[in-house]
Amino acid sequence: MSEPHEGRRRPPRRRAVLAAAGAGLGTALAGSLSACSASGDSAGSGVTLTFSWWGNEDRAARTTQAVRLFEKENPRVRVRTSNADFGSYMQKLATQAAGGGIPDVAQLDYRQVSQYAGGGALLRLGGAVRDSTIRTAEMDADFLRTGTYEDEQYAVPMGRGITGFAYDTRLYRKAGAAAPEPGWTWREWAEVSRKIARLRERSPD
Template sequence: MRHAARWASRFAAVIALTLVASTAVACGDDDEGSGGGNVTLRFTWWGNADRADLTEKAIDLFEAKHTNIKVETSFAEFNAYFQKMATEIAGGSAPDVLQMDYRYVREYADRNVLREFGTKGAKVDTSKMAKSLLNGGTVNGKLYSIPMGQNTQEFMYDPAAWQTAGATAPKDGWTWADLEAAATKVSQSTGNKVRGISDFGPIEDWFEVWLRQQGKTLYTNEGKIGYTAADVQKYWEMADRLRRSGAATQADVTSKLDGSQANDPVTQKTASSGFGYDSGLTPKTWEIMGREMKISPFPSDSDNLGQYAKPSMLISISAKSEHPKEAAQLIDFLLNDAEAGKVLGTSRGMPVNSDIRASVGGGLTGPPKVAFEFETAVLPKLKDAPPPPPKGAGAVKTAFQRTYDDVMFQRSAIPAAAEKFMNEAKQALSS
């Protein structure tokens, strides 16, 4: 699943309200497990049907080896997943095992929604996992979420469309001006029917990469905003210029972005390229997109690529789970079992267990092989992931996209929109 997720403002409200409510119900006891007998675990995640199929196969293996444990599963697209999760947590009915996003680890941990690993039977072997990745699930020195995979940001493009248009393909050291020139050629060659690139203006993830190229960060170590309104204005002016020229997707197309493949302009062939995460390349990606794509690093105007090794997604145990021991067994199996690793492959990014990653990498084909080779090649240029964002970061991301909507639809001038966003972001972090 490509992570150009569109965050509605009411989603942020749901998250905030339900997490407040969950504080009262999420302080579970230190139950060590079922004490024997049959156990049923609920496990939920986000992703597409391709990822779900592989996950179900891995769970079948787990149940075959743990005959006393039954796993009930469910999944949804990214936005819908967190809306449902917030509601379930507030109602005291969170699943035992839940997939967690890097951006929400701190917020959920601070609300006592997640159980700390290593306590009361909730033990998972992390000896084969890089500390830099584990930091992505660590809050105040305590591990609340374990990465399920490693990924990094990427630029995906249709090589056939670019060649037909006479656009220069990405290469080491390419710049944002190079991207603009190539996207413009693609749009012009199709009479603007297929835009050169999906508008990247509303997505905070891609703003973060651009920002890091400037030597700045989304958040400081103290959890404060690490950039200025001028930075936001400069980024949005670049994106706005591409959209106005016809190089990037038009507002009514971009505004439909919601994290689903159904509304992804690249998948729908209304754009020839876009930014994403390499964990989105599953075995059926080319089939879903209807053509074979290529990926490259982000363009950059400096020697700093801005990308980093990121937990593609994490996995946690609910603080209210009555079976933390069995929940930990499931997590340990999914992350450390060789058979499970072979089945799951790179469906959630590069495996975090170093032995499994080496084993899986040698047998990959198709899109997963493309992702593996890309990440292997770019690894020397990747930086460590920053610590989990502070409480309120989800609302900041929502505000970023919502405010850019005003720019796209020409309801606000960019300088005013940037100032408005900064005020909302500071308020979200302080509330």
């Protein structure tokens, strides 16, 4: 390839930008393979990436703010965003994947990484992780592993959800049931639930 003319800068390649975008935007997924052939936007002065996620208005506002910070730090990259509620988002993403073109950067639940990576919709991130384009050294190894498929990194986690359990201690004592403890099996949960159900049957109020 010929060198660019003096005084002109070559537009950044999409493939070179996608990995950094995945980390810089703090999203849960890599870019789609279908997006990697284009070199820049119509003006030829940079790259425009598409980025989508699900969530409510508060999440949308916070994510948009993060996108603007990313653009400020990367002035030759523009990010076109879209978001929707979870059901609508996943339906649209599946349709886009079937048509061969999901957004450059997209959010997925970790349980869906294998589906989209196995279908060839995602860009491998292993090289970008190894050369520190995406910095993961401070991430928990098991947490980071949620973005892998067949031992290859395809996604970077953006957060972790925690499921909580609230219970009525007086009701548990009245039913003669032990308080919940970490490490309980589903069998133990079921037994305690049966005790409380029997108490409810005897004293519905």
